[in-house]
Amino acid sequence: MLKDNLSLQLYTVRAKLVEDFEGTLARIAQIGYTKVEAFRTAEFADRLAETLPEYGLAVPTAHFALLRDDRAFASAFATARRLGVSTVVVPMTRREQWQSTDGIKTLAHELNSAAAEAADHGLTVGYHNHHFELETKVGGVHGLEILADHLADRVALEVDTYWAAVGGADVPALLTRLGDRVKILHVKDGDATLNNKAQVAVGDGVIPVRDILTAAPNALRVVELDDFDGDILDPVEKSFAYLRELEPLV
Template sequence: MKISVQMYSVRQALAADFPGTVQRLCDLGFDTAEPFGLVEFRDDLVRARERFDITFPSAHQSFLGDVDFDEVLEAANAVGVTYLVDPFWEPADWQDPARVRDLAGRLNARAEQAAEAGIRVGYHNHHFELAAQLDSRSALELFAEHLAPRVVLEIDTYWAVVGGADITTLLATLGERVKLVHLKDGDLAQDPAGQLPVGAGRMPLEETLTAAAGVEYGVIEFDEYDGDVFEGLEASLRRLRAEA
């Protein structure tokens, strides 16, 4: 598993100094990162890729709604993205099986468009897709059953556990469709303020890493962090390297 970092973790620093923040991530030891707001930050990311020893194989960008998908794909190609991941869909729609199937169909259609550009699309979960139980399984599992083979999933292991999932069982059930995981830790509350460096909270780290052994990218992320987020990222990276 290649270790990456979700740039949303350092969003405030990026807003103040984009290239300087990318340099700091490189100095911590990251040579792979996952941007957010791909279209918005397209030009900054292209320049960062040219200037620093860093790549952006995956990225978060909303595209399941009414957007210019050609613009999204152009940005993805310019930045060097392989896995284009929609990071969020409305919680209410995960309560209805018909809406879940419709959303899967929408993602499948995007996958066909993206294939021509050599890009694979996917979805990233929060807790509510696992908390919603439909026909004796989670809404996320129902969603996965209706996805085309080319579509990938990026499982946020922390939010999956917050949503009530057994992470080893979930990853085994979803199988090879999971190409990326988000790795984080904390108190397992829905309030992200209690998030901690990887290995410092209540997440079953060893079991998670074992279950995710075949995943291509493990992405460290803090939704929020009560402290110096760069120190939190460094501690997380250090722990994951020790577990490797």
């Protein structure tokens, strides 16, 4: 039996949340999502804690800017526990950290340190990529793979499959090489360029979604669009329907 493995990154609907926070969450639940991924989690924590249970939405993963200030670890981990988050994900790092093996090793050390402290709170730390972690290669190896080689076993990867493709990776092959390290996927589609407005509902673009999901069968699938030229809830709904058709709950 397939578990309920679909989530929605709330960054996708950030403008809708500003317009109508509760109504947007209600619509997400009406579409069929039972999970969401939080962004700017500390800022929205109170409203999420009050509203998510009302609509039956869990938040197993959330983005936190952990590495900007390690003094914020305790606060971030407390917020995660309050919301029921199990994996706190570092959403982005500086591109210049990826220009050398030493820079990547330093980042791995920072993630490992954060993960060790998170473990004391019963939490997992993850890392989310953009395109430059794949675009950067050292000795012909993608930077993200070099990072993975220096991460402690407890650190997870949230592979943004769209940005990995934009960065030049063969994404199904990349996921196969990374193996069980990949716990979460950002599933998105479009024309595989840096133009966020060209992103579309999952299944409507050029990204090999079926092969990607096959390569990471146990990962949580998090639907995301960075931008969209139209009503964002249309591709949010269409993506849900497409992914459920591919991997129905039985």
